[in-house]
Structures are given as structure tokens and as C-alpha cells.
Amino acid sequence: MRAFRLPLLFAATFSVFSSFVALPACADELRVLAAGAIAPIVRTVAADFERRSGIHVTVDNATGGVVDKRVRSGAAADVVVAPDGVLRGLGKDGYLNLASERPIARVGIAVAVRQGAPSPAIATVAQFRKALLDAPSVAVIDPKAGGSSGIYLEKLFERLGIAGQMHAKEVLVPGGLVAEKLVDGSAALALHQQSEILLVKGAKLVGPLPADIQNYTVYVGAVGARTASGATGRAFLTMFGEETARRAMVEHGLLPEVD
Structure with a gap:
């Protein structure tokens, strides 16, 4: 069996690697399924x-809910990176190897407007609530699509006592970049993971939700329970502890969770 050599990854030191580990030939391709905000990283x-x-790496991206459904339906994935609740549910049901689990990053929800539009005050819960009520339209991930921010926001609107008003003005997005609805004029305000907002040219980040109502999604990675590329998948996950990955997380508005 042909073998190739991959740098042994020392995440704790982020050093230049001089040690190597041989991996099996079956790992010529690594298939990764990633959820939502973590995809750019x-x-x-x-x-x-x-x-x-x-090794060629293919990366497919979907909401956390879709990732869950696809893995359960037999989608080919050597590595899955998803919100911790999704990933651990898949692990508990035997689809992922939880012994390989690795925390990667967390990200909070933020508010955005179209570039050039005035930024509403959102520093306090009362200001945030007023900004939502004042906006003629608000784009969010459709909670039925399984996106973590959409699920949380649906509950938050109920807590704030504005669920009825929000349902009348919501622009529900089944997946992808919610802030694109600002650019095409479909919405005046967008609520999404901060890292996703930063990807949209023409959208302006106003800021994160007030600390009292902020919700962080923690992204975790693990290898598939039945993959023949387990060693390769573990090596891939270890690289999230390197400086290149950590720097990319910060640039995209995520907070590293890796060791």
C-alpha cells in the first residue's frame, strides 16, 4: 500500500513541523461536511x-440541520464540523467517532445593515428590541432549515415579547448568507452569525447582540464512525489548532476554542 507523509501537528506550540506520520493510501481524498459559519475556516x-x-480535500457546506439530515441519510463524509449539539447527537447515534471530537471555535450573533445605511443603537436589550421593531424588514435564517442562529432568534423574539411583530416582517432565508438580503434590498436589517455577515460585500456590521441575550454557537469536529480515513481526518482536525487557522478564525469574527 502506497504511503505519503504528513507533518505531525503540534497545536500547542504552533511550531514548524519536522516530524512526520505515514498515512494509508486510501486517504488520497478527504471529504469534509461543514455547517454554517465555520465553513470559511x-x-x-x-x-x-x-x-x-x-491529499485533495472536498468541503461541502450546509446549515446544521441539513448536515444532521445528510449524515443520517448516508452522505459520504470523513470529517464533520458542526454545532456541538448536532455533532454529539450524531456521535451518540453512532454516525461519528466521538473519541476524535475536537472543539474548534465559537461565534455569536450580530446585527447588520446595508453599507451606507445608518446603524441603529443596539448596545442594550431595550435598544436592540427597538431596532427590530423600527426596521421595516428583518432577514434571519429560517429556523425550519436547522440553522442555529435562526432557531435561537425565534425563541429570543418570544422572550422579548415581539414574536408576532417579527413574524410579519421577517425575511426567512433557508440557508447561505443572510446579509445578502440587505444588498439586494429584500431586508433593512439582518441578524446572523457575525462571521457570515463579514463575508458579504455591501453589508455593514453594526455589532453583536447585547451580552445579556447573546448566544454563541460552538463548532466541533469529529471523524466519521465508518470512514476508512480516520487517521487522515484526525490529522486534519489537529490543524485547527495551528496559528494559520486561529488567525483566520479571528479575522472572520470567530473565537478559537482549540487547545
Whole structure:
């Protein structure tokens, strides 16, 4: 069996690697399924991993709910990176190897408007609530699509006593970049993971939700329970502890959770 050599990853020191580990030939391709806001970081790591190992990495992206359904339906994925609740549910049901679980990053929900539009005050819960009520339209991930921010916001609107008003003005997005609805004029305000907002040219980040009502999604990675590329998948996950990945997380508005 042909073997190739991959740098042994020392996440704790983020050093230049001089040690190597042989991986089996079946790992010529690594298939990664990533959820939502973590996808840009996964792609950054994938490019670095390809360059250093010679292994082709395919990255597919969907909401957490869709990732869950696809894995349960038999989608081919050697590595899954998803919100912790999704990933651990899949692990509990035997689809992922939880012994390989690795925390990666967390991200909070933020508010955005179209570039050039005035920024509403959102520093306090009362100001945030007023901004929502004043906006003629608000774009959010459709909670039925399984996106973590959409699920949380639906409950938050109920807590704030504005669920009825919000249902009348919501622009529900089944997946992808919610802030694009600002650019095309479909919505005046957008609520989404901060990292997703930063990807949209023409959208302006107003700021995060007030601390009292902020919700962080923690993204975790694990290898598939039945994958033949377990060693390769573990090596891939270890790279999220390197400086390149950590820097990309910060640039995209995520907070590193890796060791």
C-alpha cells in the first residue's frame, strides 16, 4: 500500500513541523461536511492541508440541520464540523467517532445593515428590541432549515415579547448568507452569525447582540464512525489548532476554542 507523509501537528506550540506520520493510501481524498459559519475556516485549513499533504480535500457546506439530515441519510463524509449539539447527537447515534471530537471555535450573533445605511443603537436589550421593531424588514435564517442562529432568534423574539411583530416582517432565508438580503434590498436589517455577515460585500456590521441575550454557537469536529480515513481526518482536525487557522478564525469574527 502506497504511503505519503504528513507533518505531525503540534497545536500547542504552533511550531514548524519536522516530524512526520505515514498515512494509508486510501486517504488520497478527504471529504469534509461543514455547517454554517465555520465553513470559511474549514476551507482555509483544507487548502493548507492539501498543500502540505498532497491529499485533495472536498468541503461541502450546509446549515446544521441539513448536515444532521445528510449524515443520517448516508452522505459520504470523513470529517464533520458542526454545532456541538448536532455533532454529539450524531456521535451518540453512532454516525461519528466521538473519541476524535475536537472543539474548534465559537461565534455569536450580530446585527447588520446595508453599507451606507445608518446603524441603529443596539448596545442594550431595550435598544436592540427597538431596532427590530423600527426596521421595516428583518432577514434571519429560517429556523425550519436547522440553522442555529435562526432557531435561537425565534425563541429570543418570544422572550422579548415581539414574536408576532417579527413574524410579519421577517425575511426567512433557508440557508447561505443572510446579509445578502440587505444588498439586494429584500431586508433593512439582518441578524446572523457575525462571521457570515463579514463575508458579504455591501453589508455593514453594526455589532453583536447585547451580552445579556447573546448566544454563541460552538463548532466541533469529529471523524466519521465508518470512514476508512480516520487517521487522515484526525490529522486534519489537529490543524485547527495551528496559528494559520486561529488567525483566520479571528479575522472572520470567530473565537478559537482549540487547545
